[in-house]
Amino acid sequence: MIRSITQKKPEKEIERLLKGLNRIFIIGCGTCVTLTRTGGDPEVRAMKEELSTKGKMVTGQTVVPVACDNLTREFLGDFGEQINQADALLIMTCAFGVQSIARQLSRMVIPALDTLFIGKETAVGLFDEICTQCGTCIIGETGGICPVTNCHKGLVNGPCGGTNHGKCEIDVNKDCVWTLIYNRLMELGRIDSMRKYQKPRNHLGEPKPGKFKLPEA
Amino acid sequence: MPTKFKEALESGKFVVTSEVAPPKGTNLEKFKHHIELLKDKVDAMNVTDHQSSVMRYPSLGGAMMVKEMGGEVILQMTCRDRNRLALQADLLFASSRGIQNVLCLTGDSVMLGDHKEAKSVFDMDSSQLLKTVRTMETGKDLGGNELDGGVSFCAGAIVTPEADPLEPQLIKFEKKLEAGAEFIQTQAVYDLDKFKEFMDYARQFHVKILAGIILLTSAPMARFMNKNIAGVFVPQDLIDEMASAPKGQALAKGIEITGRMIKRIHEEKMCDGVHIMAIGKEEKVPDIMEAAGLI
Numbered sequence: 001m002i003r004s005i006t007q008k009k010p011e012k013e014i015e016r017l018l019k020g021l022n023r024i025f026i027i028g029c030g031t032c033v034t035l036t037r038t039g040g041d042p043e044v045r046a047m048k049e050e051l052s053t054k055g056k057m058v059t060g061q062t063v064v065p066v067a068c069d070n071l072t073r074e075f076l077g078d079f080g081e082q083i084n085q086a087d088a089l090l091i092m093t094c095a096f097g098v099q100s101i102a103r104q105l106s107r108m109v110i111p112a113l114d115t116l117f118i119g120k121e122t123a124v125g126l127f128d129e130i131c132t133q134c135g136t137c138i139i140g141e142t143g144g145i146c147p148v149t150n151c152h153k154g155l156v157n158g159p160c161g162g163t164n165h166g167k168c169e170i171d172v173n174k175d176c177v178w179t180l181i182y183n184r185l186m187e188l189g190r191i192d193s194m195r196k197y198q199k200p201r202n203h204l205g206e207p208k209p210g211k212f213k214l215p216e217a
Numbered sequence: 218m219p220t221k222f223k224e225a226l227e228s229g230k231f232v233v234t235s236e237v238a239p240p241k242g243t244n245l246e247k248f249k250h251h252i253e254l255l256k257d258k259v260d261a262m263n264v265t266d267h268q269s270s271v272m273r274y275p276s277l278g279g280a281m282m283v284k285e286m287g288g289e290v291i292l293q294m295t296c297r298d299r300n301r302l303a304l305q306a307d308l309l310f311a312s313s314r315g316i317q318n319v320l321c322l323t324g325d326s327v328m329l330g331d332h333k334e335a336k337s338v339f340d341m342d343s344s345q346l347l348k349t350v351r352t353m354e355t356g357k358d359l360g361g362n363e364l365d366g367g368v369s370f371c372a373g374a375i376v377t378p379e380a381d382p383l384e385p386q387l388i389k390f391e392k393k394l395e396a397g398a399e400f401i402q403t404q405a406v407y408d409l410d411k412f413k414e415f416m417d418y419a420r421q422f423h424v425k426i427l428a429g430i431i432l433l434t435s436a437p438m439a440r441f442m443n444k445n446i447a448g449v450f451v452p453q454d455l456i457d458e459m460a461s462a463p464k465g466q467a468l469a470k471g472i473e474i475t476g477r478m479i480k481r482i483h484e485e486k487m488c489d490g491v492h493i494m495a496i497g498k499e500e501k502v503p504d505i506m507e508a509a510g511l512i
Contacts, residue, residue, distance in 0.1 A: 153339040158389035160323045161377045164447035182385040200341045
């Protein structure tokens, strides 16, 4: 399943963002951030404690089922009073949730998390980025593994000179995707596809900001 | 017209290139001193392009200085900081100023340098940059548009003969040759028997190969490279030899070892020449060449 991977912002940054805002309503989410333990019920409770010890008044808190869903407005309707009393909403969801809530409630929103990437749980407690939604998919030639996403430099013609023991030059915990692609293509007997020169990538897949309208049926 | 460097490559002589790094700042005195020292001794000098992703005076500016001072220059170009418009523009500029040897590199990660939060570009990679050079030589840019006044380059690239795993690296190496690399500078090699194995493979291709040689300056420096530089392996016996140098004599020992390695590469005709990298110790390059019996 696609997951939005988040990490809590540094304490100092949250303090700065909440400066002068004394009454806070905290919102978590029951999906991705619960899984990544960044905005589920325990984290929302801990945030309430943290804010209280810093002299903030928490007017209320909740964990919405799916923050990025359009039904979030209705769910939050039950907290109207507590939300109205707050100077700001501190939102412990990914940026999709923060922006959905901001659009729906027209209230000052403060994200408590940074959204790192849209990823996949590849082992228990381990999340990997596998697609950057570039709009010009090339994985038909790379054994179904995306180098645009998984090579630190997004290289499409093979590894750079920084590859080391199958790991990336920036982090020994990150695989060199070109070792993975090489192994996969060897397994499949399709290594010729790695020998093929790939021209500079087309970055015009969908110019930012992405927008897509279904054609009339 | 072929460049002087290209002529040297074609002449069959043992080619020697080296490297000069532009300064961080506008004080070019030391840089000029290094150019002055090397320009008549080596066949060409590489000018590095924000080496290790550390922001410096630009390689193009440095290359112009080498040219103005009468040296033969190889412009290093990485794809880290410029997209295809900027790279093509710089190739036009270089060619128009007579800078016509270019080493096409992908470039290190921005994260390894001194502006870690900068946006990295990598719109192209080394093989695509080589192909870009060859495309522009046909009188067209990458958009298929006519160029009013063309370019001409002797273009090269790098390879890491001791990469692990090796096979993906060799696939990339062959792509670079197909994309138009005329010469190859290797990552630093120390185990010459292993390098010979690489050359046994590489000889099947029509390309000139210069063995990369990094001057060892101390035993800790050798251990540091083994730990931190991808594809560089200094064998234990060389580290021991460096460590055996009397206090204050490590650099002299490094020069002796480096000279000895180059001499062996030369005498056994392992490849077409060497590329000497004396990072931060450029003034020692003539000593290394002397130790190697080249001057």
